[in-house]
Amino acid sequence: MxxxxxxxxxxxxxxxxxxxxxxxxxxxxxxxxxxxxxxxxxxxxxxxxxxxxxxxxxxxxxxxxxxxxxxxxxxxxxxxxxxxxxxxxxxxxxxxxxxxxxxxxxxxxxxKDRLDRVLYSVIRVPSEALAYHLFYALDHGEITFSDAAERFSDGVESRSAGIVGPVDLCTPHPEIASRLKRGRPGELFEPFKADEWFLVVSLLYRFESSYDxxxxxxxxxxxxxxxxxxxxxxxxxxxxxxxxxxxxx
Known part of the structure; x- marks a missing residue:
């Protein structure tokens, strides 16, 4: 050299x-x-x-x-x-x-995880009980995801109606990414813990990459x-x- x-x-x-x-x-x-x-x-x-x-x-x-x-x-x-x-x-x-x-x-x-893109919604709360309360309310159509995120989420997504993305699958928290990988568009995931938060996540859309x-x-x-x-x-x-x-x- x-x-x-x-x-x-x-x-x-x-x-x-x-x-x-x-x-x-x-x-x-x-x-x-x-x-x-x-x-x-x-x-x-x-x-x-x-x-x-x-x-x-x-x-x-x-x-x-x-x-x-x-x-x-x-x-x-x-x-x-x-x-x-x-x-x-x-x-x-x-x-x-x-x-x-x-x-x-x-x-x-x-x-491929770096090339695929996902659009999803997330609510982040400190209480498991509140997470399940919101999950059932969302599942039964008693509240919209955007309203729930704006009213209850403690994350920055509260300012974007809960919507995150499109992002690659390497960007979200691993607990979120693992569900988005196997999820179907429109699927609402049961609450789960990630770090100190309890999350409610819904996959909105998956942008599948191709070898183009x-x-x-x-x-x-x-x-x-x-x-x-x-x-x-x-x-x-x-x-x-x-x-x-x-x-x-």
Whole structure:
């Protein structure tokens, strides 16, 4: 790995503001891209005469004024820097495409909880007796969920008529998520305890994900990030060794 260009005072500032890990991740990404075994077809794409123009066209950068503005945004000062930047971005895209081709469908099943979305209603109260009272009143149509949430819920959902979402299934409390996973739209769940609260939950709607372009984009980034993470421990060690050895504290 090439020595980090930032001197120790700037690294210390990154650490102070909680951004050093992001910098390490960026270095790990550079290492992944530089070491990745691109195929012959990939190498041909990277050597294409239209690589830069095609990339800029896809971004909507179609005239000199927009190009100048775009280059200023990324601190690009020369054609060589422009070519280097575009090649790097295209390499990342090719890596994502390869990872999806090799692992995309398996990753879809693994991360489906992050891709599915649910819309649900919840009431949060401190008393089990009150939770059951509201549950039976809701079940018999004696009160609407929105009225019950606004009047009795102690959570922030009291300000949204009890409605939460759409969110992925990794976002709710695990006790809520476990019921939403197996529930049917319109189902009212019997009260249960989660942390210090007793909850009444109803599943309103489930947005099932499919292995489409939107899911593939999300999965591609997840797979790419996982690959970058494999390089981070060693990159972090090398960065620390380099600056401890070369710069006094």
């Amino acid at each position: 090439a020595k980090a260009e930032l001197p120790r005072p700037y690294l210390r500032r990154l650490a102070l503001h909680g951004s050093l890990n992001t910098f390490v991740k960026d270095l790990a990404e550079e290492q992944l891209v530089s070491q990745y075994p691109f195929s012959t077809d990939d190498q041909a794409k990277l050597a294409s005469d239209s690589l830069i123009s095609d990339y800029l066209s896809d971004l909507g950068v179609v005239d000199q004024a927009s190009l100048d503005q775009w280059c200023q945004k990324y601190l690009i000062d020369s054609p060589a820097q422009l070519a280097e930047f575009v090649r790097y971005q295209v390499k990342k895209k090719l890596i994502v495409q390869r990872l999806l081709a090799e692992n995309g469908e398996t990753a879809f099943l693994k991360f 372009d939107i899911s593939r984009r999300t999965l591609g980034q997840l797979l790419f990030s996982a690959k970058v993470a494999e390089f981070m421990p060693e990159v972090s060690k090398q960065l620390l060794r380099t600056h401890l050895a070369s710069t006094p504290v």
